[in-house]
Amino acid sequence: MSHYTTASIIRRSKILIVAMAALFGLMTLANNFTDYTAYSEYIGQILSMSHTEGNESRRYRAISSPMFHHRFYWAIITLETIFTFSFLVGTYQLWRKLAAPRKDFHEAKKFAIIGFSSALFTYQTLYVIILNEWFDMEYSAQRNAFEWARNNIEYMFLGLIYLLVAKDG
Template identity: 70%
Template sequence: MSNITTACTIRRSKILIVLMVGIFGLTTLVNNFTDYTSYYEYIGQILSMSTTEGNESRRYRAVTSGLFHHRFYWMIITLETIYTVFCLLGVYQLCRKMNASRKEFKVAKKFAVLGLITAIVVYYFMYVIILSEWFDVEYSAQSNAFDWARSNIEYMFPALIYLTLDNDN
């Protein structure tokens, strides 16, 4: 145990944090594929604003096309796949460079950074901006993805900051 340095501990913690995001992505993808219909219907309810109460003046934003619902949902799944692959590839690259020089470890962070940024885009842009703000999901008693997306962002954004800190030398 005396050979474990602070730098080694910090590097391992960064790998673990990215790994958790990758595992979260895998779990999310498994859910999306094994219960596609339920999640598709959920996205469809949000986009069609069928469970939104009040704010009648914004109903013109509703999109009721089933084809659009499928495409929007597949865009989310595609972006989730991208961030999951990037995070897991980032974990692999970081593990390979665990005992490498500071510069090599820093370069190995690129896939993990791309993964975390893509995850933040998925949950902030797709869920918070589009689904919550544009389609008023916060006014739906049945379909409120805002809190779920926000909790993901509250983990992933600080994880991105911590990963990119230059404190693992």
């Protein structure tokens, strides 16, 4: 495959999209581990609804257990580790199959698909559904990661669509 064909450029762009998602995952994990206390407290404040304004009728949902806060945060870290590892492996596999026949390049997308799917699960389920909808994160002026999660969902969803839909030779 010539280095300057449209198909080879599309393949490289797919590798780049997956590599950027892997870099995002690595940076997120670095933040989570190097400033564990701050992020753990952040999640704990959302779960305990300590900064939630209004909606007093839903305060029964608050969970004030520090042990639960840490476990929930570790669930986030675990899922972020899974999708980061999947993106790293997916980037490597796609790079290895850059000049391979179309079927082989398509088969190399497996880990990237797992990465995008698990990232979507992480941000949609843990942040949007649980933290935002159940624990009213959106009603906190100080502790609101809804836009951040939504931006991640948009990138991951568009990356998954592009990886699967655009013809790659």
